[in-house]
Amino acid sequence: ETGVTQSPTHLIKTRGQQVTLRCSSQSGHNTVSWYQQALGQGPQFIFQYYREEENGRGNFPPRFSGLQFPNYSSELNVNALELDDSALYLCASRKTKGAIAEAFFGQGTRLTVV
């Protein structure tokens, strides 16, 4: 059983650019959530995907968007990057959208916007 993997581990982007982060969910998991963790803070919920559809969103602007694929892997896209988007982005997967107790996290992608 493979765990949750995220790519890339680090990247640096320029303000105004666009970025795509990737997440492979754990085998057998159909729900993926994305979190943003600013330095020194706890993770903040961005959105959740269940069976290829977004079914929950936190307080993030529309330039944060995502996709989930038939194999339940997921992407997080951020357009028009701002300096405040610099953070660790965490992906978590679980077996069903209701099984919050079973969430497993990836190691995150560290995004730096300059």
Added chain:
Amino acid sequence: AQTVTQSQPEMSVQEAETVTLSCTYDTSENNYYLFWYKQPPSRQMILVIRQEAYKQQNATENRFSVNFQKAAKSFSLKISDSQLGDTAMYFCAFPWRGGATNKLIFGTGTLLAVQP
């Protein structure tokens, strides 16, 4: 609105000793889970222990145990026989459900340093 508060930004403990990390939360729900996650320098968020609110018995996982006080909305983590590998950020988390959404609400974390 549900909130999670961790009032200890940093703590330090000597190897082999015991340390307690504090967490308080606010909710109007009656049945829920509470979690402690560990985030080492590798950055991966690892579930340490979980407590189900309807269970009166405090959860225990090896050297980790909780003191769950439902009426006081308090959920502290006790680490016994601290080891160097316990050095990490520790987050208390509360799962929130709204419609089809299940998300975790995290506290701001406690940085624990285990000293040799």
